[in-house]
Amino acid sequence: MVVEDVFSLHQDRVVRATGRIERGRVRAADELEIVGSGDCSITRVTGIEACPPRSPLDEATAGMNAALLLPGTAGTVERGHVLAAPGSVAAHTAFVADIALLPEEQGGTELSTGDTLDFHIHAGAVRGTVTLPARLDALRPLHTAAVTVTLEHPVALENGRPFAFRHHGRAAGSGTVTRLLP
Template sequence: DMVDDEELLELVEMEVRDLLSEYDFPGDDVPVIAGSALKALEGDAEYEQKILDLMQAVDDYIPTPERDSDKPFMMPVEDVFSITGRGTVATGRVERGQIKVGEEVEIIGMHETSKTTVTGVEMFRKLLDYAEAGDNIGALLRGVAREDVQRGQVLAAPGSITPHTKFKAEVYVLSKDEGGRHTPFFTNYRPQFYFRTTDVTGVV
């Protein structure tokens, strides 16, 4: 809404495409829609159409992700809260599998593994009979105290996964030009590592 110069808009689009190509994205093939959300909200028909064009481009260009619904259930816990009179709710995005009301799950990580039953599944304030991979849900857990489950743990189908405290990994450190560090690592530097919904401090 601040730019109405067609040549300038074309120049910006070219720069965006060049930047995408520089980082190995298909810059020449990616759809670019120039518009104004503000103008659309103000009721300008031309810019309302731009929003529709953008949504159509998203539908046409971005493939629908395949859900891992046939694998054992697992959901990293993002947040935990208590509902008076109902119990403890763990929220997160189901990473794989399905969970149905009445099924057992294990709470894994941080502490000793424990088992509980999911007595309710809710998504966007709607009660569901089940949830599957890709759904953001709240799972009501039977007989679990608020302090017994925390962000960073996972809910998983019984016996499907085991916790680990050691593993081997390969690390790629972003350069300064890539938006990463501009100073080297030294002995005893304590970086923060992020795994799904948890973070752990390490020592170099």
């Protein structure tokens, strides 16, 4: 599940993380790994609620919007993190992606190696640097390329993950992760 919102309950002893279950299922008492910036940690689900109307559930399955109650995770779970079965997803800071720039009238702008962009992956945003292929000096609006991206902090990633990016605060294009780098 990608964490879209985080609420602290009971004087910060329990966190209510909400989001959409992307695949599989989760039940109360299941262990989940918090994957995102920094160290990954394991937590146990103590309750599940439907979102909306906040009614209790025994389990949540793929496609459902749900809230998971996670004790002792205040300050650990943030928007954009991923809650997953332990070891099933890893956080990465570098990857290769196919990107496409928007037309100029929609915010597309020329990109060069070393440009810093805001990458919107899952429900979070992270800054990163783009490296164009050696044969390419600049990537112009409406063009595509396979680029290498280096993020400022780790993000849960898998091959095929779509993302959008902004340049100087304006929507600039989108892409898909094609290969994860160590």
